[in-house]
Amino acid sequence: MKKFILxxxxxxxxxxxxxxxCTSFLAGRNATIDGSTFxxxxxxxxxxxxxxxxxxxxxxxxxxxxxxxxxxTNKLLGHIPQVEYTYxxxxxxxxxxxxxxxxxxxxxxxxxxxxxxIDYGSxxxxxxxxxxxxxxxxxxxxxxxxxxxxxxxxxSFSIADPEEVWIMEMIGKGPQNQGAVWVAVRIPxxxxxxxxxxxxxxxxxxxxxxxxxxxxxxxxFAREQGYFxxxxxxxxxxxxxxxxxxxALRGCEARVWSFYNRFNSSMGKYLSYLNGKSKEYxxxxxxxxxxxxxxDMKDAMRDHFEGTxxxxxxxxxxxxxxxxxxxxPMTFKVDSVEYTxxxxxxTQQTAFTLVAQMRSWLPNAIGGVLWFGVDDTNTCVYVPLxxxxxxxxxxxxxxxxxxxxxxxxxxxxxxxxxANMAYSRYDQMIEDIRxxxxxxxxxxNVQQPVIEKVANDLYRNDPVAAIRFLNAYSVAQAQxxxxxxxxxxxxxxxxxxxxxxxxxxGGHFLENGYGLPADPDFPGYSEEYYRAVAKDAGxxxxxxx
Numbered sequence: 001m002k003k004f005i006l007x008x009x010x011x012x013x014x015x016x017x018x019x020x021x022c023t024s025f026l027a028g029r030n031a032t033i034d035g036s037t038f039x040x041x042x043x044x045x046x047x048x049x050x051x052x053x054x055x056x057x058x059x060x061x062x063x064x065x066x067x068x069x070x071x072x073t074n075k076l077l078g079h080i081p082q083v084e085y086t087y088x089x090x091x092x093x094x095x096x097x098x099x100x101x102x103x104x105x106x107x108x109x110x111x112x113x114x115x116x117x118i119d120y121g122s123x124x125x126x127x128x129x130x131x132x133x134x135x136x137x138x139x140x141x142x143x144x145x146x147x148x149x150x151x152x153x154x155x156s157f158s159i160a161d162p163e164e165v166w167i168m169e170m171i172g173k174g175p176q177n178q179g180a181v182w183v184a185v186r187i188p189x190x191x192x193x194x195x196x197x198x199x200x201x202x203x204x205x206x207x208x209x210x211x212x213x214x215x216x217x218x219x220x221f222a223r224e225q226g227y228f229x230x231x232x233x234x235x236x237x238x239x240x241x242x243x244x245x246x247x248a249l250r251g252c253e254a255r256v257w258s259f260y261n262r263f264n265s266s267m268g269k270y271l272s273y274l275n276g277k278s279k280e281y282x283x284x285x286x287x288x289x290x291x292x293x294x295x296d297m298k299d300a301m302r303d304h305f306e307g308t309x310x311x312x313x314x315x316x317x318x319x320x321x322x323x324x325x326x327x328x329p330m331t332f333k334v335d336s337v338e339y340t341x342x343x344x345x346x347t348q349q350t351a352f353t354l355v356a357q358m359r360s361w362l363p364n365a366i367g368g369v370l371w372f373g374v375d376d377t378n379t380c381v382y383v384p385l386x387x388x389x390x391x392x393x394x395x396x397x398x399x400x401x402x403x404x405x406x407x408x409x410x411x412x413x414x415x416x417x418x419a420n421m422a423y424s425r426y427d428q429m430i431e432d433i434r435x436x437x438x439x440x441x442x443x444x445n446v447q448q449p450v451i452e453k454v455a456n457d458l459y460r461n462d463p464v465a466a467i468r469f470l471n472a473y474s475v476a477q478a479q480x481x482x483x484x485x486x487x488x489x490x491x492x493x494x495x496x497x498x499x500x501x502x503x504x505x506g507g508h509f510l511e512n513g514y515g516l517p518a519d520p521d522f523p524g525y526s527e528e529y530y531r532a533v534a535k536d537a538g539x540x541x542x543x544x545x
Contacts, residue, residue, distance in 0.1 A: 021045070022103040023196040023345050024158045025259050025300055026165050026285075028189035029360070033291045037165050037358045039158040040297050041092060041101035042377050045072075046328075048351035050374035050412035051398035052385070055129060057088040057095065070151065071121020078117040080148055086129035090370055090389045091354055096132040097368035097387055098161050099356035100124045103197045105252070107154030107242040108227075113172040116149025120170075124157070134159045134166050138184050138213060145170070150180040154242055156195040159184075162360035162367060167193060167284065169201050171241050173221060181218045183237045185284060186211040192292065193285035194259045196345070198252035199242035202281050206232060238281075249274050251330065251343040253282055254310060258303050258345065263288035263296075271309065294371065295445060297355045301377040303345040310342050313427075317341065320529035323426035324378075346378035348419065351412070353377045364388075365467050366455050369448075372396070372478075375415035379422060379433055381440050381485065383478050384448065386470040393478035411482045418489045425496055428523060432495070436488050440481060 027038040043050075065079040088095040102120055118126075123141045131137040137159050154171040168184035183201050187193045188211075194200075205212045222228040222240040238244070244253065254274050261267040264286050272278035304312045304324035312324035325348055326341035333339070352374050359367035368387030373380030374396070394400055394409060401407030408414070422429040451473055459466035494509070495502045500520035503510040510518040524530075534541070 021197050021343075022101070023255055023301070024101045024103055024156070024194065025297060026158050026160065026167065026187055026193040027292050027297065028165050028187050028191055029163070030189040031192050031288055031291060033293045035359065035361070036294065037160050037162055038292070038294065038297050038355060039099055039101055039160045039165065040301055040353070040355045041158070042301060042345065042347070042353045043351045044347055044349055045351050046349045047403060049398065049401070049403050050351040050396075050415075051400075052091055052352070052372060052392050052396035053089065053125070053398075054091075054389070054392045055086070055089040055125065056390075058086050060084060060086065066126075068117050068119070068122050068148075070119045072119070077119060077122075077151055078148070080117060080144075083130055087132075088390075089125060089128045090385060090387055091352075091372055092124065092128070093356050093358075093368055093370045093387055094128040094131075095364060095368075095387055096161070097358040097364050098128060098131055098133060098137060099158075099358060099368075099370075100128055100137060100160075101158045101354075101356070103156050103195050104152075105154045105156060105198050105242050105248075107171045107199065109153070111172045111174050111241070112153050113149050113151060113175050113178070115175050116145070116151035116172065116178070118144050118148050118150055120152040120155045120157075127159075132161075134161045134164045138166065138168055141168070141170075142180070142182060142215065145172075145180040146178070149178045154199060156200060158195070160356065160358060162358040165193070167195060167200065169199055169237060177221075179215075181215050181221050181241070183214040183218055184212070187285045188287075191285040191287050192260070192263060194256040196252045196255035198244060198248040198256075199238035200256070200282075200284050202236040202238050202284070203234070204237065246276060247340070249276060250310075250340060254305070255303075255343065255345050257282055258305055258308060258310070259300050260286050261308060262300055262303070263290065263292065265289055294355060294357050295441065298371065298382045298441065301345055301353060301355070304378070305342060305344055312342050312344055316528075316532065318426075320525035321424070321426045321428065322526070323423055325423055325426075346376060348376055348423065350374075350376050350380075353380055353382075355382055362452070362456065363459055363463075363466075365463065365470065366452055366459065373415075374412040376419045379419045379430075379437070380415055381437055381481050382444075383474075383481050384444055385474045385478070388467040388470055389474055390467070390471050391475065393475045395478050395482040408486070409482070411478070411485070414482055414486050414489065418485060418492065421489065421492050421496070427526075428501065429492055429496065432492060433488065436484070440484065444477065 021044045023042045025040040029035050029037050060082045064082040066082040068077045092101050093099040127137040127140045131140045150172040157168045159166045165187040166184050170180045170182035172180050183204055219235045227240040270282050313322040331340045355371040357369040365388035370385045371382035372385050373382045395411040401410035401413055406413050455466045455470050501523050502520045503518045512518045
């Protein structure tokens with residue numbers, strides 16, 4: 001049992017090519033400053049290219065079918081009947097402001113149904129094409145797996161519209177039982193929630209159809225399989241279908257805890273749970289001490305456990321430049337003893353990331369904003385793309401570069417270039433990156449009400465003109481941000497060339513008074529690093545005469 005859980009939580013992304021290991025945060029409308037609903041996403045994958053998915057609205061011929069390909073591998077799984085009309089999808093948001101994201105937790109491997117047709121990626125994007133609200137999406141998704149079978153392993157889905165925010169968890173029933181068992185819980189409007197590659201729904205209300213939906217056999221199937229033998233009221237979905245071990249707690253639940261810890265001062269009591277010393281589960285949702293802004297959601301996605309017992313900048317693994325990254329594999333052995341690196345929200349292998357903002361008081365074309373970024377959430381820029389977008393900016397196009405084809409006009413490659421430079425000199429370079437990132441995103445935040453007032457005024461008389469205006473704005477910001485980030489990369493390369501640090505002021509490099517570069521600084525390494533080197537080298541490096 002313990003062995004399979006460890007594989008599911010820590011190593012799922014390594015066992016299945018292209019599999020995601022993602023993080024999602026959620027906020028209800030009364031938990032936010034302006035009444036928006038929010039969900040976030042980091043599509044973490046070592047093989048996924050960071051591009052913007054775009055599916056135009058369409059009418060389809062009668063009796064037509066749609067092809068189903070597995071999102072992780074592009075394997076053809078089958079065909080299903082197409083509906084008459086499908087909605088436009090921009091990234092993970094559709095034209096009605098419905099948004100869906102996910103995180104994979106694997107669960108019991110015997111429940112994977114390789115004969116199923118619908119994988120988790122198809123579930124999300126089909127639902128976005130066919131549903132207007134979160135409740136409709138839950139119906140679409142569960143009906144699909146019941147009729148055509150569920151191909152993937154255990155998943156958590158964030159499903160939100162301008163009014164409601166839900167977490168739905170689903171796992172198949174094995175090759176002999178078509179369909180899936182699932183539970184969907186509505187997050188209270190004044191609460192926040194999160195999931196990160198571990199099942200999060202434990203006990204759930206069995207008689208509250210307004211706020212909790214579930215498959216009729218979710219408990220009885222667990223009994224049949226020997227996963228549960230207690231009273232119905234004591235049933236825990238997570239314990240039955242994805243019981244947690246060390247990897248689930250430290251590699252997954254710790255990310256949820258870190259998000260909660262930012263916004264609620266009572267989270268310290270759950271540290272014992274993360275360390276396996278308490279059975280008191282981390283809550284599915286909590287009430288924050290303050291209301292959250294869209295920038296709060298963006299910044300939460302940049303977390304490396306800073307200021308907590310898991311702070312990734314404070315141990316020897318951070319190296320001489322306090323780098324909060326640990327390259328894979330996650331675990332390692334020393335003298336037959338197994339150790340783990342922390343797994344933070346912000347990680348180097350992110351393909352794309354988003355903060356979906358949905359607002360009920362605005363027309364859908366204006367109310368839905370997909371704040372979209374590529375690569376590492378820590379060093380990305382979240383650019384506002386409106387739900388009415390009708391074209392993919394060149395910098396986010398899946399045709400502009402690939403994982404094997406570097407393009408200097410691709411946002412994915414530009415952001416990777418900057419981030420990978422920073423990993424080697426983190427504590428120094430992040431001091432140059434952060435102000436540029438903050439300036440760009442602050443400008444977006446300040447512009448947002450101005451841009452939307454213009455769009456709203458236009459929309460009253462000419463919706464087409466308003467949509468054209470927001471399209472032009474979204475594309476321009478995406479392209480301009482990519483250019484700015486490329487200039488930042490050029491600046492960093494010049495400033496930190498060969499381990500030196502050129503003197504500069506206000507973004508301009510200083511000269512020596514005779515037209516040549518001023519002598520650079522030689523910042524060296526941290527004191528902790530020098531002490532470690534001296535201890536390791538002993539007398540060999542000592543200046544003795």
